[in-house]
Amino acid sequence: MSLIKCEQLSKSYGSKLALNSVSIELNSGSPIALVGPNGAGKTTLFSLLCGYLLPSSGSVTILGEKPGSRALLGKVSSLPQDATLDPNLNLITQFTLFGTLQGLTAKAAKEEGLRVLSLVGLSDVSEQKPQSLSHGMGKRASIAQALIGSPQLVLLDEPTAGLDPANAKVIRDLVKALSTDITFVISSHNLDELEKLCDQVLYLDQGQLGQSVSIQENLTDEYITVSMQSCDKAQFVNEVSSINGVNSVTQKQEDEFLIHYSASDVIELEVQLFQLFSQNNWRYRAILKGRSLEDKLFS
């Protein structure tokens, strides 16, 4: 059974069509990324998946059930964008309530609340109210509540937006560690982050599903992306282009080059590149098999 299935899913707010006939079928497994410009319909799609909104037309099911149905309670959780915890109650009181609603005893719910807070490094503020926390801490607390119990699907809407790099890494590592048991769907504008975390990337634009990209495809992709630290750019393009089997070399950014080649015509391209760097005394920063996510989505 597919984890998420949307068929001709549309949602409009008055005359504005926020989501236009989106059809997707996603299975459990590695984290799935949802990207797209502001106003593309990502949050609307998340809200429909969580049952916060009802679709204008089309259908959506999670594990074969309608979002918000009793069978899904406790199985789907989310970090909703802009939703805040009750500012008048401390974290552990609210988390204990969430746990008891999910069927835990009061004692077990409190322990579970402390466990998820420790996962995001907030054990020491469990007795504090959300209003006394910084923006980043509040975000981490909201992520923690999504992990209470044993959800099968966790939807994270911009989980690392507003977090400092160290805490953003904590969240990324947490998602990575938990992704063997939980399927995460992550909406973010940080493509580097999604590239590290996700296998499948869905691109939404103007309410429509543009494309679905698999990071795994990189391994069979006939592209190499090279990031150089120091080199003569014109000479780099000329010399790499002259390697047998290389179709084209494009300068994507200041120091980044995309090499397109025919796998059948070139032998050990990477080795040839390293030899070229050594001969010219060029220093590289990174070599990526395939194209960057940004390049895949926007070129």
Add this chain to the structure above:
Amino acid sequence: MESQTSPGMVKNSLILAKFELKKLLFNPRGLISLFAFSLVWLLILLYPIRSASSFLLTEEFRQLISAVFGENSINELFKWEVAEMAVFWIAALYLFPLFSIFVSADQFASDKSRGTFRFLSLRTGRDSIFFGRFTGHMLIQSLLLILTILATVILAASRDMSLLLPALSSGALVFINLFIILLPYTAMMAILSLYANTARQATIYAILFWAISAIIIAIINSQLPSLAELIQWVLPGAQLSMMINTQGFGSFVYAPIPLIQAAVLLFLGRSYMNRSSL
């Protein structure tokens, strides 16, 4: 951690109802509200109720009331065994519905506008949230009712210790009657606070609702009096003026009106909750 079997709607409604009461009793803001409420009622008990009940006991006052309102208009008032409870009944009949509008104005408004419901709705059904919050606010109002009734019992007993048992028994009947009266008010506020963004906005909507409804009924009354006679029963509190001249079990004659109103309003509120965006 493995969660146990998904608890039922009733269980989760009760968890949420208890949590509402806990929020009042274990939260500084809740305790301040409770203290303010107690202070207001202390003043009402010490001045209007205590002095009015002493009036009620005099024969001159009884004759005056009969002369002004007619022989049988409020004759039941003089049949109360405990005068303090009689005056409390009149005051509570009008004040508690008013308190109800303020106390239950934030059943949903704040949580909905800041998105807190989104954390709850993935853990329990919308029915549980709706009925849990409603029950919680009825529990809070029950607590306020019990506090004020007990204070009235103490006031009566301090005048005459032999009134303790009659005051407790009539206090219990007053509690049940007032509880039933508050049901449609709380259900109405549940709907309004689902629609409003803040508790204050919900209160304003409530004032507008009762004021506009009263004007519409008055207009209909001038054109079609028989229709107005029927429509007036739709409004929560329509029976209050008639309930003044009742006491004890006799007050239950009017109980079906608020019970039916509450059932209809809760049905409408539940439908609204299930259809609304969170």
